[in-house]
Amino acid sequence: xxxxxxxxxNIHKAFGGVTAIENxxxxxxxxxxxxxxxxxxxxxxxxxxxxxxxxxPTSGEILLDxxxxxxxxxxxxxxxxxxxxxxxxxxxxxxxxxxxLFLGREPVKGPLRLLDRNRMIAETEALVKELxxxxxxxxxxxxxxxxxxxxxxxxxxxxxxxxxxxLLDEPTAALGVAETGxxxxxxxxxxxxxxxxxxxxxxxxxxxxLSDRICVLRRGVQIGIRETAKTDKNEIVxxxxxxxx
Amino acid sequence: MxxxxxxxxxxxxxxxxxxxxxxxxFFAATLGSESFLTTKNLANIVLQTAPATVMAxxxxxxxSAGEIDLSFGAIVALAALVAAIAMRNQPMIVxxxxxxxxxxAAGAVNGLLVAYGRLPSFLVTLAxxxxxxxxxxxxxxxxxIPVISPGFISFFGGGSLAGIPSLIIWTLAAIAFxxxxxxxxxxxxxxxxxxxxxxxxxxxxxxxxxxxxxVLILSGACAGLAGLLYAxxxxxxxxxxxxxxxxxxxAAVIVGGTxxxxxxxxxxxxxxxxxxxxxxxxxxxxxxxxxxxxxxIKGLIVLVAVAISLRxxxx
Numbered sequence: 001x002x003x004x005x006x007x008x009x010n011i012h013k014a015f016g017g018v019t020a021i022e023n024x025x026x027x028x029x030x031x032x033x034x035x036x037x038x039x040x041x042x043x044x045x046x047x048x049x050x051x052x053x054x055x056x057p058t059s060g061e062i063l064l065d066x067x068x069x070x071x072x073x074x075x076x077x078x079x080x081x082x083x084x085x086x087x088x089x090x091x092x093x094x095x096x097x098x099x100x101l102f103l104g105r106e107p108v109k110g111p112l113r114l115l116d117r118n119r120m121i122a123e124t125e126a127l128v129k130e131l132x133x134x135x136x137x138x139x140x141x142x143x144x145x146x147x148x149x150x151x152x153x154x155x156x157x158x159x160x161x162x163x164x165x166x167l168l169d170e171p172t173a174a175l176g177v178a179e180t181g182x183x184x185x186x187x188x189x190x191x192x193x194x195x196x197x198x199x200x201x202x203x204x205x206x207x208x209x210l211s212d213r214i215c216v217l218r219r220g221v222q223i224g225i226r227e228t229a230k231t232d233k234n235e236i237v238x239x240x241x242x243x244x245x
Numbered sequence: 246m247x248x249x250x251x252x253x254x255x256x257x258x259x260x261x262x263x264x265x266x267x268x269x270x271f272f273a274a275t276l277g278s279e280s281f282l283t284t285k286n287l288a289n290i291v292l293q294t295a296p297a298t299v300m301a302x303x304x305x306x307x308x309s310a311g312e313i314d315l316s317f318g319a320i321v322a323l324a325a326l327v328a329a330i331a332m333r334n335q336p337m338i339v340x341x342x343x344x345x346x347x348x349x350a351a352g353a354v355n356g357l358l359v360a361y362g363r364l365p366s367f368l369v370t371l372a373x374x375x376x377x378x379x380x381x382x383x384x385x386x387x388x389x390i391p392v393i394s395p396g397f398i399s400f401f402g403g404g405s406l407a408g409i410p411s412l413i414i415w416t417l418a419a420i421a422f423x424x425x426x427x428x429x430x431x432x433x434x435x436x437x438x439x440x441x442x443x444x445x446x447x448x449x450x451x452x453x454x455x456x457x458x459x460v461l462i463l464s465g466a467c468a469g470l471a472g473l474l475y476a477x478x479x480x481x482x483x484x485x486x487x488x489x490x491x492x493x494x495x496a497a498v499i500v501g502g503t504x505x506x507x508x509x510x511x512x513x514x515x516x517x518x519x520x521x522x523x524x525x526x527x528x529x530x531x532x533x534x535x536x537x538x539x540x541x542i543k544g545l546i547v548l549v550a551v552a553i554s555l556r557x558x559x560x
Contacts, residue, residue: 075450090448092441094508095434103438104449106431114429 003066005030005164005196006051011060013046020046024060024222026215028165028196033187035207035228036200038217038240044200047217048167051198052084053077064164081163087170089154093143097135098124100142101157127156131186148179155186159193166190168199172206184210204233216240260553261501261514265521272528280531288410292478294523295412296321296471296487300494301501301515302423303467306460308498309427311440311507312366314461316355317468317494319377321487324348324472326381328397329390329482337397344476345469351377352465356458366461374491381484389483392476401477415474416516419467424512436460440507496547497522522546 004027013021021043028034036044049055051062053071062069064080071077074084091100098120099106109116124138133152135145142150151171158166171187172180187210190197201207207214208228216223216239223239238244272281280286300317307314328344351373358369392398404411427433438446439456447453468487476482499505500521501514525546529539 074448078450084448086448088444090442090445092438092445092508094441094504095437099434099438103445104435104451106434108431112425112429113431114425115431115434 004028004063005065006198007061007063007066008047008051009061009063011047011050011057011062013043013050013055014058019220021050021057021217021220022222024217026222026225028198030164030194030196031191032213033191033197033199033211035211035214036198036217037202037204037207037214037236041219042217042240043220044217045169046220048084048169048198048200051077051165052082052167078161081161082165082167083158083162084167085151085154085158085169085171087173089150091142091150091154094141096139096141097128097145097153098138100153101127101138101160103157105161123160124156127160128152131156131159131189133186134182146179147175148182151175151179151183152186155183155190159190159195162195165196165198168197170200170202173202180206204236207236208233218242261517261521264500265517265524268521268524268528272524272531276528276531281528286527286531290523290527291416291520292410292412293527294519295416295478296474297490297494297497297523298416298516298519299419299467299471299474300464300487300490301498301519302419302512303460303464304494304498305423305427305501305503305510305512305515306436307366307464308503308505309440309507309510310436310456310460311443312359312457312460313370314352314355314366314464315370315491316351316374316377317464317471318487318489318491319374319381320348320351320465320468321472321475321490322381322482322484323351323377324469325476325482325486326385326390326472326484328473329392329476330384332392332394332397333390337394337400340392340394340397341473344473345466348469348472349462349466352462352468353458355465356461359461360454360457366457370461378484385482385484387484389481391481393480397473398477398480401473402480403478412474412478415470419470420512420516427510427512432456432459437508437510440504440509442508492547493522493526493543494519496543500546500553 006028008024008026011021011024024047036047038044050057053074053076069080092103101124102120107116107119108114121138128135128138133149133156135149135152142153168187172183175183184206187197199210211228213225213227214231214236215225216236218240226235303317304314324344324347327347328340331343332340355370355373358364359366400411402411406414435446435451435456438451439453443453472486475486497518498515501511501518503510503515525543526539529542
């Protein structure tokens with residue numbers, strides 16, 4: 001396997017005197033989907049926040065392409081090619097799809113630096129077609145879309161800008177069965193783009209459908225990492241709950 | 246087809262044009278060509294509306310960013326008074342810069358308190374409205390201050406360029422500039438994003454605090470320009486200027502299709518809304534209604550406008 005895109009080495013995170021994450025290590029390779037599972041409060045969101053630059057780790061190292069990465073804030077992580085699909089999607093509901101895709105990074109043209117809407121629309125059309133996100137139009141307003149379509153837009157945005165890594169926080173928590181299927185198909189399609197994907201999910205079925213490896217956290221402690229093909233739900237459940245080991 | 250049309254423009258987007266036409270037809274029918282439907286009167290409506298339209302441009306940005314400015318009416322008077330006082334013994338340009346500068350500075354105080362003091366704009370501008378109105382009264386001793394610079398009076402008041410009155414040129418310039426910035430620049434897009442979903446804007450790298458500061462400075466500067474237009478047209482400045490514009494302009498902007506709670510708006514709608522309010526004002530006066538009844542009717546229009554804005558089915 002190639003060199004890891006992202007390496008977490010002995011990450012430790014404490015808020016005040018409370019330890020949130022203890023001695024966490026993980027290598028993520030491009031083209032790989034790793035699922036992060038664990039009960040509520042296990043530290044999954046804290047890990048995502050450290051990787052995306054929202055909180056720095058208390059100790060330990062984050063390496064991006066082998067280089068030590070210290071993200072001053074989330075925008076630095078983004079510039080380095082890390083994109084996050086937040087649980088609440090972080091979409092501007094009253095704006096069109098194409099404006100959301102380019103939110104904060106709108107291309108401009110000419111000496112007056114006017115918005116290049118045609119370019120945004122064209123790139124959006126191409127991208128949603130490629131990712132097979134079925135929306136009525138790139139000019140549609142977000143609030144007129146279904147939950148699955150919104151999720152599709154949020155993933156498309158991350159895909160468009162991610163150069164190395166996409167973090168997905170509960171991508172299908174609010175979706176129905178059919179919509180979950182569509183979003184999972186989109187996520188599976190991302191592997192072909194040679195991005196590393198870290199996904200948080202409470203659905204073990206989904207984790208087994210999508211991931212190559214599963215990393216289990218329990219109360220801030222890394223319980224273990226398993227290859228999805230070489231484990232089963234019973235083992236993962238007992239790792240999550242600590243029962244039956 | 247109709248549903249896609251209404252979902253893109255929203256119900257409010259159509260209301261303003263229908264309201265404009267209805268009010269126009271009502272006054273045309275009841276007042277007729279004796280008073281209302283004369284070229285002079287219609288032109289007068291446009292001229293009288295110029296300051297309100299300029300204020301409305303600023304307010305579209307503020308509301309779109311999810312904030313409110315209640316102080317712009319007071320800023321109008323402050324800017325006019327500062328300009329008039331400065332021009333007592335200084336050239337016109339000093340008066341213009343002092344007027345615009347005081348408007349922008351007042352807006353900056355609002356903006357700093359909102360963006361970096363993290364205080365709600367409603368309360369901040371409610372408080373600064375009182376402070377600014379007090380400063381206006383204090384620097385003028387409750388007296389009118391005459392503006393005698395003929396250049397200023399022509400440029401901001403009764404003059405014209407190629408036959409077009411300068412107040413109309415100012416109106417068109419404010420609308421064109423406002424529309425360009427609002428619709429065609431990254432700043433305009435970021436204003437909408439901040440008003441729509443501040444968290445999404447923040448995680449997308451948009452400087453949310455800076456946007457909030459900017460829209461309130463812009464609103465203050467627009468109010469400052471409106472103050473200069475009043476001072477030019479009336480050839481004097483007085484602490485009461487802009488007092489009655491607060492409600493009128495908010496109504497004009499909301500009737501025009503700008504959402505009260507951010508993320509959506511239009512500059513052209515604000516122009517039409519402003520002209521509509523001006524027409525209403527003019528027609529009610531021509532009908533011989535007393536000031537008290539004018540206030541009541543305008544207040545009711547604001548109520549209807551807010552109701553329509555909040556009843557948008559797509560919200």
